[in-house]
Amino acid sequence: MADISARLEPREASDLAPIHNQPLRVQIASRLRDAIISGRLPPGTVLVETALAEQLNVSRAPIREAVQILENDGLVESVAYKGKRVKPLTAREVEEIYGLRELFEVAAVERILDRQVSVAPLAECCAAMEAAVRDDDYEALVAADEAFHRTLIRLSDHALLLTLWNNLYMRIHQIMALRNRGERNLAEIAGNHPPIVRALEAGDRAEATRLIAQHTRALADFDPESIAQVSQ
Amino acid sequence: MADISARLEPREASDLAPIHNQPLRVQIASRLRDAIISGRLPPGTVLVETALAEQLNVSRAPIREAVQILENDGLVESVAYKGKRVKPLTAREVEEIYGLRELFEVAAVERILDRQVSVAPLAECCAAMEAAVRDDDYEALVAADEAFHRTLIRLSDHALLLTLWNNLYMRIHQIMALRNRGERNLAEIAGNHPPIVRALEAGDRAEATRLIAQHTRALADFDPESIAQVSQ
DNA sequence: ACTCTGACGATTGTCGACAACTTTCTGTTT
DNA sequence: AAACAGAAAGTTGTCGACAATCGTCAGAGT
Incomplete structure (x- = not known):
């Protein structure tokens, strides 16, 4: 899982491609979703907000929202005060x-x-x-x-x-x-x-x-x- | 829509009821959901985060998360940078x-x-x-x-x-x-x-x-x- | 009169810090 | 040796502030 380059930084002059700029939560949710349904994040994997935030170089807020999207997708379940994890499949x-x-x-x-x-x-x-x-x-x-x-x-x-x-x-x-x-x-x-x-x-x-x-x-x-x- | 009393304040000694303490987002989502499905918040009603936060006397963070829950329930739809609103029913x-x-x-x-x-x-x-x-x-x-x-x-x-x-x-x-x-x-x-x-x-x-x-x-x-x- | 430009207001998006809670470990006592 | 108390670590929950974006409106120029 690499870095997300589109952080909050001043736009450069050469930068004229990004017509559609999706919120970070959407980008992050897409990445995580892709990782989960492809099996790269197998069931049981714990998703720690702070770790993901540091890894993706964003704050915890969009991470939380992205994980919540996945939770509502049914791909992630919450274990209180322990971290959310990729939902095990029975x-x-x-x-x-x-x-x-x-x-x-x-x-x-x-x-x-x-x-x-x-x-x-x-x-x-x-x-x-x-x-x-x-x-x-x-x-x-x-x-x-x-x-x-x-x-x-x-x-x-x-x-x-x-x-x-x-x-x-x-x-x-x-x-x-x-x-x-x-x-x-x-x-x-x-x-x-x-x-x-x-x-x-x-x-x-x-x-x-x-x-x-x-x-x-x-x-x-x-x-x-x-x-x-x-x-x- | 009245005040939510369980804000982040030091617990008082007389306070010995709250065994079950759900996150604010869940409480708020429940309230809003109830208001929507009962028709008190009719389709088209705009849900402004800052207004709800002030009204419920909490910060915007749990409001955002609550509204996102409702969005994933299909009760609310998002209009970017304009506010979310109760989804119109066709x-x-x-x-x-x-x-x-x-x-x-x-x-x-x-x-x-x-x-x-x-x-x-x-x-x-x-x-x-x-x-x-x-x-x-x-x-x-x-x-x-x-x-x-x-x-x-x-x-x-x-x-x-x-x-x-x-x-x-x-x-x-x-x-x-x-x-x-x-x-x-x-x-x-x-x-x-x-x-x-x-x-x-x-x-x-x-x-x-x-x-x-x-x-x-x-x-x-x-x-x-x-x-x-x-x-x- | 019409159009374009620029500024303003409102709202969401993102951030960093602190609070609360649970779990785990460790040290002490029995 | 076992069990309990307390501290410590780790994670989520919440907050207030700032940044970015969009829509609108006023004003100047044609």
Whole structure:
């Protein structure tokens, strides 16, 4: 975790890039969030305000606010007078998260079918996945997969659901990062998606919901015990 | 909004009550939340930190943190360098909230049936509702109704869902407070619930989900245009 | 009359310091 | 050796002050 250069200092003349200047709390929260969901800050890691402030070269105020954002995201929990820490993930919680994922995705599918929304954006995501498989690019595949599912929710045209999804997917991201990945067949993951799009295009509600639920359960059941368990 | 007496001052000898001492941000957030969902702070109300700090006789720090809690609750939105304000409620948003409510309650019903959980606590809530109707006590009826639906979610044994529900119901509470209430038949509201319990006891999945969805829609459709609309 | 520039007011953003609380360690007593 | 009292360290909680930013309004120039 490197230094944040944009401290409160006089602007230099050569400095004409920063049109959008986000508050420190947002920058810090983004960094910490990224570190948590990528697994670099594993569950149980204690986040001490003074230490973070010194490390990032800012005062404690924006640190506190950033950590509070993460707390409300559900990534951090508070242990009074001891420090906040990255929330440990229990098997139960992982199960619940994937349960919610299934609930949300099935609901999105139903809304899409109800409203006869065009699923062309989903087909694009599938194409991106296929390209990633051809290139054997794991990162690109993960990105395309995330885009597919977020697009699915977005197409359901329900802003609140999308908000909840973004939060949920953040934690799924974290879970995936903590898993022993690698031995999974890239083509297998990608191959799950086009049938879903076809079922949506065909208006086959039963098949579409069945496929999306099956896909979610396949992800949830993958190596369910590999989540790192932390104290308490 | 009265004064908060528990400022940072030396404890007096007579002061031996305060076993539970919550941080100011939590106390303040609770107060503000209550004021918002009860409609005393209607949508669009600007929350100025300095004004609140002076009013509550605390510094701006805990005010900021309290408002941030409400922001993450979805009750307050931020307008940079201009002040935060109570989030305006659009008809669209109200519709989405009730859509989520239906989604959650149907999911809870299905989980309860899947796991064959005892629904005795729900029957108790029904009894409380009947008593409230007999006494013509509107407040008690609302409380019992809230208890019924929270119990339904709780019985589904899904901690994350319950968390989301609590947040969702907060906003529903606000919506109801902003509506023109009164002409609604108390007995009618109460009467909707026992059939749901009976269907759950009978294990009749189709009937239980139908009834709970119908109940939610009845609540959503009640006077949908009476929500106070505020600028932007 | 219109437009642009500059200053002013209001509000949030950030900082450093101090207070309060909990936990832990250490020394003493039994 | 065990247990209790007290001190000490570490962390969060709160405060007051200053900096940065945005919107507005007055005034000068065209």
